[in-house]
Amino acid sequence: MTDRDPDALIARAGRGNPDFDQHFLVDDRVIDRIPTYAESFDRSHVLEIGPGPGALTDRLLDVAAHVTVVERDPDFAGFLREEFAAHVGDDLTVLEGDAVDVDLPDFTCCVSNLPYSASSPITFRLLPLGRPLVLMYQSEFAERMAAEPGTSEYGRLSVAAQHYADVEVVETVPREAFAPQPRVESAIVRLTPRDPDYAVADEEFFLDFVKALFTQRRKTVRNAIRNTAHISGLNAPDAVVDAAGEDVLSKRPGDLTPAGFAALADLALDVGDPA
Numbered sequence: 001m002t003d004r005d006p007d008a009l010i011a012r013a014g015r016g017n018p019d020f021d022q023h024f025l026v027d028d029r030v031i032d033r034i035p036t037y038a039e040s041f042d043r044s045h046v047l048e049i050g051p052g053p054g055a056l057t058d059r060l061l062d063v064a065a066h067v068t069v070v071e072r073d074p075d076f077a078g079f080l081r082e083e084f085a086a087h088v089g090d091d092l093t094v095l096e097g098d099a100v101d102v103d104l105p106d107f108t109c110c111v112s113n114l115p116y117s118a119s120s121p122i123t124f125r126l127l128p129l130g131r132p133l134v135l136m137y138q139s140e141f142a143e144r145m146a147a148e149p150g151t152s153e154y155g156r157l158s159v160a161a162q163h164y165a166d167v168e169v170v171e172t173v174p175r176e177a178f179a180p181q182p183r184v185e186s187a188i189v190r191l192t193p194r195d196p197d198y199a200v201a202d203e204e205f206f207l208d209f210v211k212a213l214f215t216q217r218r219k220t221v222r223n224a225i226r227n228t229a230h231i232s233g234l235n236a237p238d239a240v241v242d243a244a245g246e247d248v249l250s251k252r253p254g255d256l257t258p259a260g261f262a263a264l265a266d267l268a269l270d271v272g273d274p275a
């Protein structure tokens, strides 16, 4: 069967709701490539968040045994049920709701062009589930997720994403590939779940501690630990400074590897009297 034309889908679906962050892919080459980035993953049950008028949904139905879409805009959800009526009840489930809190099915991988205003909550809802993800973001967000220590993009987002998965920017996508065009370039990111090569005693504390230290990214780790006790919840930040090595304390948070943060977080948990 020939694939549906994205412009025709948009025309049939109607204007949509500007409040729901709607930039639709209209470049067939990009739409065709996106599912291929998930080729090595189990595509028996693909989750798509934010299908809009359904151009990517159409391609996913070609390669997946089952597709579940989660769309917040009721008009689009209704449109998809009609447009893909031959699939609904068979290999397509249309869920209407907010991907941040809707009940998700037991999907095998997720392939989506995300609503950029909800990139972070959706990503950090999906990552702990341990399923592979192929997601489109604003390119700046994508670069921050994939960044290495010592670069200006490296931060809390990099450590948190790389805690759960290998992060690869597989393609940058120009503004012209969308209608209406977003203000910035986009990028497709492949997130392959894996266990980190370090252990943390308390994942929630580790992520909060990383967040706290990065609020002082230009300070030394020594000062960042002392200055952010109100965020990390440490009652005894000086005890952490006394127990940590000078090699770590004299670095900036932006130079610490995820493993370095993990070791420091475990030390802080031990001696820093967290609230």
Ligand SMILES: C[S@@+](CC[C@H](N)C(=O)[O-])C[C@H]1O[C@@H](n2cnc3c(N)ncnc32)[C@H](O)[C@@H]1O
Binding pocket: 020, 021, 022, 023, 024, 025, 026, 049, 050, 051, 052, 053, 054, 055, 056, 070, 071, 072, 073, 076, 097, 098, 099, 100, 112, 113, 114, 115, 116, 118
């Ligand atoms: C960037 S558009 C992508 C549309 C389509 N997948 C494409 O590539 O052309 C994002 C879509 O997500 C929907 N959306 C926005 N916020 C959402 C949320 N919190 N949960 C689920 N869908 C959402 C919008 O209505 C829109 O259809």
